[in-house]
Amino acid sequence: MSKILSAVAWPYANGPRHIGHVAGFGVPSDVFSRYMRMAGHDVLMVSGTDEHGTPILVAADAAGVSAKELADTFNAVIVDDLVDLGLSYDLFTRTTTGNHYLVAQELFRTVHANGYMVEQTTQGAISPSTGRTLPDRYIEGTCPICKFPEARGDQCDNCGNQLDPTDLIDPRSKINGETPVFVETQHFFLDLPALAGALGEWLDEREASGTWRPNVIKFSQNILEDIRPRAMTRDIDWGIPIPLPGWEENASKRLYVWFDAVIGYLSASIEWARRTGDPERWREWWNPAAEGENSLAYYFMGKDNITFHSQIWPAELLAYAGAGAHGGSPGAYGVLNLPTEVVSSEFLTMGDQQFSSSRGHVLYVRDVLARYGPDPLRYFICAAGPETSDSAFTWAEFIQRNNSELVAGWGNLVNRTATMIAKNFGEIPAAGALESVDEDVLAAVRRGFDTVGDLIGRHRQRAAIAEAMRVVGEVNKYLTVTEPYKMKDPGQRERMGTVLHVAAQCVSDCNTLLAPFLPHAANRVHVVLGGAGEFMPMPRAERVVDLDPGAGAGLGGYPVITGDYAATPEWRSVPVEVGRPIGLPAPVFTKYDPSVVDEELARLSDA
Ligand SMILES: [Zn+2]
Incomplete structure (x- = not known):
């Protein structure tokens, strides 16, 4: 541990x-x-x-x-x-x-x-028309690194680099557009x-540990080559006072x-x-x-x-x-x-553009949660998020993944397993002798604990959830191959019980495999399987x-x-409890009509 x-x-x-x-x-x-x-x-x-x-x-x-x-x-x-x-x-x-x-x-x-905190004289901006200090926030100009035209005096929002106002090309006051003049001011620099x-x-x-994403370690080593002292205090009146005599009082x-x-x-x-x-x-x-x-x-x-x-x-x-x-x-x-x-x-983009609150090209967490709840959004981010390269959010993919993967894949497996158990036994049946097809699917699901867990531990969540969903597919295939829904003859009842017991075990294990990604859904599946209380806190x-x-x-x-x-x-894998009552299940996920895509796109263009 x-x-x-x-x-x-x-x-x-x-x-x-x-x-x-x-x-x-x-x-x-x-x-x-x-x-x-x-x-x-x-x-x-x-x-x-x-x-x-x-x-x-x-x-x-x-x-x-x-x-x-x-x-x-x-x-x-x-x-x-x-x-x-x-x-x-x-x-x-x-x-x-x-x-x-x-x-x-x-x-x-x-x-x-x-x-390591060195006091240096540096250049502070003043407004030539008023003679007053011009705080960093009121200075913008072109970023010297990426040439973004609206970089701020303290940081470029486009490339993320920390800046000083004197670094900006063509600095200007955001208040009246005039060019600031720079005068000497004292600041502390981290050495x-x-x-x-x-x-x-x-x-x-x-x-050497080999665990970092290669681009992150390279970037970090590269910026060491051009290392210089960085200002750790600012001309600003909102923030934490500098805890040294003579500075603390300076508002x-x-x-x-x-x-x-x-x-x-x-x-x-x-x-x-x-x-x-x-x-x-x-x-x-x-x-x-x-x-x-x-x-x-x-x-x-x-x-x-x-x-x-x-x-x-x-x-x-x-x-x-x-x-x-x-x-x-x-x-x-x-x-x-x-x-x-x-x-x-990396970055999530909206279609082929960056999110931009100022240009209304944006989707707030609140609005997506209010209309769809947390599962489709968490699923989209895990399955298609910007893990190692930029990725694009589109409403078409959001709805398609919800309907064909969550609803038709995982939700359908949960639903048909619980429905067959409820209608035929009313409780989780005991398993008779296992056949090789049963042993195989149970083993495939158990292996998921190693493969999915290893991928999450290495921050490869897209591959991890894909692997968990592949395991879900194996269980769906198992039901298609064993056809418990065709076992109407009383002589097939024991075999039907075995298949549904195995299916319930697989659903329970798949729910554990998917629980880190979809904790809300995991709690609902837990209830479908006859559990009480919260599965995932x-x-x-x-x-x-x-x-x-x-x-x-x-x-x-x-x-x-x-x-x-x-x-x-x-x-x-925790063994399911034979005899646990199972009722007819409520759907675990909501299917959305594809027309939702057009509604959402219309909402965006109205914004
Ligand atoms: Zn920049």
Whole structure:
């Protein structure tokens, strides 16, 4: 048994999330976490909403509300979306909590004390017409790396690279279009060159493990070649105060949003432990494991965030431990584990275009859940998501996969098995002597626990669900070949009982194989097979109060996602119970008329 940290990218709270977001970080991390729990590991799955930085302020300005009000609104929307999608977080919190501010400040202070946070004079923008400071959020221009014409002063949303306003080609004020003038200002820079050696060693070791996706490890090694100090403070008035004398009081300088957002993985783990009443328990996932134990950390995100997880966050952790060229010693949290694996997905596109909230070319998680429920969306993401290359969402494929794979494949197997048992026995019949056709199908399903589990463990979820559905197909074939529905003669009753017993066993096992992907459906199939209660534990939203009122952004109460996953079933074949009553089943999935495709396309063009 290993300790598994499942560290899921923090959705940004400047608006509702579209299905591209949950395809990249949400569903894949939940499938992995649920499987790891089933396989007997001790999983801690954490995340939250990322609520600092320029885009929150821009959106708040546009809406005429404060940054905190905007974050409150979209934190609540995102919590509801992720709960309804069934994402099984141990804790999903926010970056505006007092706990997060205190943890981020502890990291900053120790990294600074160890000599890796270097004060430098840099160029800050002012508006020539007013003489006032022009915050990064109000500067845009052309990205020097990818030439995107609307890059912001802190980051390019097109290529994901971190920028400084002075990097932009043709910088301009978003307020009035004038060209800013740059004057000297003081900021703290993370001394990445002093950490490059340690980062390189870690990446080489990770490459040797052979588990990372090749493009992710290559990208991470390549960006080491051009490593330079990066500003970790910003001219902005929304964010975490810089915890040093003379800086803390300066309301116009704050920690850079990415410095604090990645610390969220640690602070959420600490908040989780504090809320369980065992405040030091987070250390089991974060401090190096004792001899003979294993502690692994998996980070899930989209490809635009690789830099922050394979360079900035590991650099913060190494600097905190005093493990770079300047030496130093760890702070109160001790030596903290580096990522075992950075699991980066590619992009989901909508048809042949990128999702774009601003251009109305977008599908919000909320709307898809309201119209179709979680199963078809989770299934589409698992079976056709952007795992190792960009993939396109189309309504035609969404409906086709639902109808021909979920309904006609898996749903039909469940339905006809339960219907034949209900009509002929009313309970799961006992098996007589098994024939080779029975032995073969049972063995094929049992092998699925190895093949599907191995693929999920290696983050090959498209292949994993395809393999599980192939196994479902084997069982459907078994019923076609054995034809229990033709066994009308009383002399065939024992054989019919055997076939339906075998089929019930196969359905039960297939339900376990599909449960990490389709937990809601797994609970319904469990009931069809005569089970009671929940088969797969579900997350819940819960309102909590800030543990450190006064230290953060002044939250008071806020919603979190949490859950009790101790009753998660084991990843193995469990014998079905002979004599368990089975009634006529309700359909497990809903079939949609193909005309839905045109309705959805019309809805999009109206938007
Ligand atoms: Zn760019």
